[in-house]
Amino acid sequence: MAKKPTRTPIALAVALSLGTTTVYAAAGTDASIEDRLAALEARVAAAEARAQKAEATVEQLTASQQTTTSKTRSLGDSSAPSAPSVGPAGDAPSMEQRVAKLEGNADKKLGLTLNGYARAGLLFDDELTGTEGGPYITPAGSVGGAVGRLGNEDDNYAEIVLEHRAEYENGSTSLYKIMLADGVESSNDWTGGDSSLNVRQIFAEFGSLPDFGGPLENASIWAGKRFDRDNFDIHWLDSDVVFLAGTGAGLYDIQVADDWTSNVSIYGRDYGYIGDEGFGDEVESYIFTLNNRIGNWQWMLNGLSAKNNDDRELDPGMLPPDPRADLAEHGAHTMVAYHGESFFGLRDGTYKAAVLYGQGLGAEVKSLGSDGNLTEDAESVRLAVYGTTYLTPSWRFAPSLLAEHSKDRYVSGDSYKWLTLNARVANELSENFEMQYEVSWQTMDLDPQGYNSFNSVDGDYTKFTIAPTFKPQVGGFWVRPEIRLFATYADWDSDLNNYASGNNDVKSLGTNGYTGGEWSFGTQMEMWF
Template sequence: MTKINNNKALVAIYLAAALPLSAQAADFSGYLRSGGGGSSNGGTQSCFQLPGAQSKYRLGNECEQYIELELRQDLLKLDDGSVVSVDGMAQLYNGYGHTPKFTGDYGFARMNQMYAEWSKMPALGGGSFWAGRRFYKRNDIYISDFFYWNQSATGFGFDDVAIGDLKYSYVFSRKDNLFQDPYINRHDFNVDGFQTNPGGTLQLGVSYLEKPEGRDAHDGWSVTAQHKQKDFFGGVNTFALQYGRGPGTALGYTGDPTLDQSNESWRAVEFYNWQMTPRFGGQVALVYQKDIRPDGENQNWLSVGVRPVYAFTDQFKLITEVGRDQVEAPGGTRKLTKFTIAPTWSPAGPGFSQRPELRLYYTYAEWNAAAQRAASLLAAGTALSDTGAFGSALHGSNFGVQVEYWWK
């Protein structure tokens, strides 16, 4: 494994350890996934992701150690019932195997959240004002770890300001991920709470990205509409439509500012979480995205996957996952199919979302020649490339052990 920056890691760990000592009522939460594996060809596990696909199906297919440690402290409770708080989260990431490089090495440590919030404000209808770096309105598909609509950023905003039956939110930000360059002014506006039917709510959002000054760049925008349906066959169904132009083609993120308004993207997202019985749960997901480019480099991405979970006892589950990604792009249609089976011990209980889980897993994947050509060109050394763990073969498998845990 490649070492993360030791100084940053020590700072993050020190803060996580020291803050509770001075806090009178700090809330501590976190997330952990860790493990190790190997490939059928020998050596370290090498994970499967199709070039052009923005996510991968994650069960038995995560080549990293990842930790988040969060502390939240209320500083003041005012007479009007409002609360002033601070929040901080340390993030540690270290990849292994043939994973894409982020910076000069495979890992990093940072404070990915540091913000202050004045919440439960009567003047804002119970809403809040915040400023800093924050995870904010993150909408994701769990089985693929795909954050399709994510307004996390460094900036400030008004959150869930209630006016009548609706809640309004606004964020001004300059940077929405660790590796963004250049900084870009971004405005996000959301309205939530439209009651469409019993158990169904609609949320609407608009994002506008300003043109950076002094650059050969353009402004951009995107819109999102999302419907959530509760009590849907024993679970919750989510359907979202997104459309963007220029830098807004990142659809929920800050995209490439060199793209002009002739570049457009749209996306449909559909996923369903179920827990039909105490012992049978899961998630099924579908994503379709179409990217239209004036140079003809158009691309269509289709992703379909399902993870059913059945618990034989209160603590023993059998988890399986099947995922299929397909990308139509110049050079041919790329295809990847991945299957995982994972006997799992879960001391917290039999539900789909209950953690911790300790899993043993076996993962098999196959892909076509177009996928291998694209990987060899765009991501040399990764699992699908001809210089990766499986060489010129169009299939491969991994096995290993993983623990996943989240707590609040």
């Protein structure tokens, strides 16, 4: 039987334009040729737009599939993927079928994708000289006490994330991710000598595995070096609420009950060497995690272990006048958090609240397992709360609170108490311009007992920033990129200048004449995609 000639929508449109109207007359249609041509042209335009949207993804996916197929067949695997299927008569898939398939793959973000974050800018005082900055500039910053970051950052930082996602014929999925990051404070165009370029993540994750059933039916398995998927932060303070990272493996989304999923994992970290670095035994730390999500609640349990950590020698400059307490070799940590779907039940928006407690190695309650200098008696409790809402159609409001009390942290008898209140406000004035404002207040009472040559201080810090901001389009808390100009005024109690006096390695208040009542100015871009 002769094969029917096929016509693409474009060919049909050309035929119509040449006067092939008898086809439709024979069919007895009532619609005019102009109506049919307009409808056909609309379909062609829509199909072309849909195809263009998926084109880049398809090319990446096709190249990936061909590479995978070639490698698999070269190994003699009879299960190698077959060529794309065709119609019953051997015809190529129709345009509609191809576009539908391409759109589906695009929605799943299959193939290679690029994501990133970056900030860069200038920070100077009223005499056009460089000045101090950063959300951890205060004495409390040495133990995680951040203040507002708007108009207070003097570094250039960038992250590049490459992801490759694939879906297999049996329904399984895979994710491969690598993340590169670098941060410097130099304003020069070439900063190779100051670079801290680092591979922060490199891991693989598999999901929708047919071999998994029961509670594991929707689970995914991963291994490598990564940030835990369920970390979350207070962006306005550049502070994670909880940050779990390292090299290890785990299972996500074990279905314990209808509204209850659990993650289990192990992460490894290094604390240094016993004896001379590179010659002694290395002290390794391990974090065992059970992270539960029950509805909007999150309950995290962690156990930490670092065998022989107490035998590790500290830098003599970090030791207090009296003999130090024993370094911790074990620890425990827990967090209870609530992820709200309104602004504290008062209006539309979001909020998150968390209480964290840690003992021993778990007393670094934010960056789990990152501090090997904690004593076996160390204890910390932290409270974190923040929310986001629109007060009016053009005014955004995001308040936050972060507070912590730790004791016996590095020295028996030491104590660190601090509390930060912060609010970021924005007024959207046009499609491309908004005014941002931020006020931050922190109070602290720190008694380090001579650890790291720090002195006891007690006082408050206050900062206010105004930042005219340009965007391609305004419209939300997380819309980027932004280009900002800013002016910041900061003031603090003079006692805080004494915290790091004599310690030239610590950037803090009181250094380089930075002693309170200071204006700073600058410009900054921030983006993520």
